[in-house]
Each structure stands twice: as structure tokens, then as C-alpha cells.
Amino acid sequence: MNDTTRPDSDAHAGSVQTTANLPALADGGVQAVPHARAPGWLKAALLVLGLAAAGAGTLAWQTQQRVKALEQELVRRQQDSQAQAVEARVAAKQAQELSREAAARATLLEARVAEVALQRSQVEDLIRSVNLSRDENLVAEIESSLRVATQQASLTGSTEPLLAALQSASERLARVQQAGLDSVKRAVNKDLERLRGTRVADLASLSERLDEAIRLVDDVPLLSMPSQREPTARRPAAQPAGTRANPADANEASWPGRAWLWSQDMAQSVWHETRGLIRLTRIEQPESMLLAPDEAFFLRENTKLRLLNARLALLSRQTATALNDLQGVQNSMPRYFDMQSRRGKRVASLVADVAVQARQTDLPRPDDTLAALAALTARR
DSSP states (O other), X not given: OHHHHHHHHHHHHHHHHHHHHHHHHHHHHHHHSTTOOXXXXXXXXXXXXXXXXXXXXXXXXXXXXXXXXXXXHHHHHHHHHHHHHHHHHXXXXXXXXXXXXXXXXXXXXXXXXXHHHHHHXXXXXXXXXXXXXXXXXXXXXXXXXXXXXHHHXXXXXXXXXXXXHHHHHHHHHHHSXXXXXHHHHHHHHHHHHHHHTOOOOOHHHHHHHHHHHHHHHTTSOBTTOGGGSOOOOOOOXXXXXXXXXXXXXXXXXXXXXXXXXXXXXXXXXXXXXXXXHOOOOOOSOHHHHTOOGGGHHHHHHHHHHHHHHHHHHHHTTXXXXXHHHHHHHHHHHHHHBOTXXXXXXXXXXXXHHHHHHHTTOOOOOOHHHHHHHHHHHHHO
């Protein structure tokens, strides 16, 4: 830079020296040519021209300096731009490599996500199938246990098997938190309340009463056979005044007195025998008197068979058949048997008690629970 600016400075110095030497030349010229003297405007023009040249040189020098500074700045910026471009290329290359790696990783992640989603769907299907199979197994087990309990209750005549089965079903349903089983839970609770409020007769005691009635049928007297009736207490006949005498007085009495006493005894015995030949009976059931003596055995056996049929019907839960047989026995016995006797009253009381309690032998079925289970199975 010093070499380039030196010619300009020399030229400027030369111009100054030329301008400074002008008076000397003028003086010398005046001396040489005393008559050729320059005018004043030329000096001014030359002065202005010199100042203009100096300003132009200064401006040119400043411009040149600015151009050089601009060139240096441009070179620096170009170098910086090249360096940034290189860095940008490297960064772009690295970014491209990173993008490729990211794309590869994204592809791998997508594959893994798809695999995980597939596995998740398979696990959800498996869990759903397990839950569904568990619920189905639970429903099937509850239904089978209720049906078995119903059969046991019908055989034993007790509500205990049904109560135990319903309580077990309620506990198992309470442990399973499934909204679809709410209807079954409500049905189970409803059947439990109905069973707990049901009164059921004891079939064992009813059977024992019928057995006792069957044993007593052979001892109940018939209306057509007075000899079989139970004896009734009779008031002793009033003795005549003569018989009340002391036996010692009778021995001391005369022969006519003894003859009178003997005749009275004979007359009384004849009177009693005569009264035994004639019997007056009020017949409420005329057909009972038409019963032949050899048919009494078949009448008793028929009555016992009807009581046995009632007993078997009660044990087999055929309440209507049992009540029909008991009603037939209650209607037929007063027609042929002496129901005023002690055994007759006992048989009538036993049959009446069994007939009243037989109406309480119908066991309620868990129909609501079975219907809810069937509806749940149909929906699935």
C-alpha cells in the first residue's frame, strides 16, 4: 500500500513545487521578457485549477482508500462466506446423514410400533376371550348348580339346597365386577328374599302322620258291625228295694221272701236278655248298613291304599294328587266308619292335619335367576 500511494504523493509535491516556482519563473521571465506579464485572472484560474486538482486528488485518494477497504471487506466476507459455505456443506451432509439415520430409526420404530400394536390387539383379544369365557363358565356353573339344587329341593322337600346355591351364586357374582351381570345379581337377590319368606311343610312329619293313620285304620270300628264298636259306660240298673237288704237278713227271712227275691232276679235277667234282642240305631248313612261283612276287609284295604297313594304323592311333589286322595278318604270314612270313636277321631285329625299342611309343600323355583341367565347367554 505504501508503494501505490507514493507516486500520487510525488505528483502532488511536484505540482506544489511547480506552483511555488511560478513567481521565480515569472520573475525570471519578467527579467527575461520584461514586457510579457501574465494577467491576474490567469493566476486565479491557475490557483482554482490547482485547488481543484488538489481536491480531486484528495477525493481520488479517499475514494481509492474506500475502494481498497471495500475490496478488503469483500474479500473477508467472501472468505467468511466460503468458510460458512463449507461449514454449511458439512452441516448439510451431517444433517442428511442424521436425517437418513432418523428415517431408518423412524422406519424401525414404525415397524416396532406396528408389532406392538398387533401384540396389544392380540393380548386384548386374548383378555377379552378369557373374560368372556370366564363369565360364560360362571354363568354355566351358576345355572347348573341352581338346577341341581332345584332337583335336590324337590326330592328332600326342603329349601336348604336352593338357599345354599343362591347364596353361593350371590357371593361369586359379588367378586366379579362386571356390568353385564347386574341383572343376574338382582334376580338372585329377589329369589333369595322369596325363598327366605316361604314356609314349607316337613314331609317327614307328614309321612309319619300318614303311616300312623294307616295303622289305625284297622282299629276303627265300622258302622255296620256294632260288635266292633267301642263299649260305652252304662249306668247300673236300679235294684229293687228288696234286693238292697242285707244278706244276713235275707237268710233269716222266711221262704216266701226268698222266693220273691229269686223271682225278681229272674225277671230282671229275662228283661235284660229281651232288651239285647232288640236294638234301635239311628242310621245317618244308609249305604253303610248295606256293607257285607266280607267286604269290610276290602274297605279297610282300599282306605289304606288311598292313604299310601297320598303319602307317595307328597314325597314325589304331586300335591294335587295327594290332596285328592286325602279328600276322598275324608269323604268316605264317615260313611262307613264310626268317626265318634276314639280311633276314628284320631284318624280324622291326622288326615285333616296332613291335608292342611300339604298345601304348603310347593317349593318356589328360582325362575327369575334362570330367566336372567338365559337372557345373558342369548345376548352373548
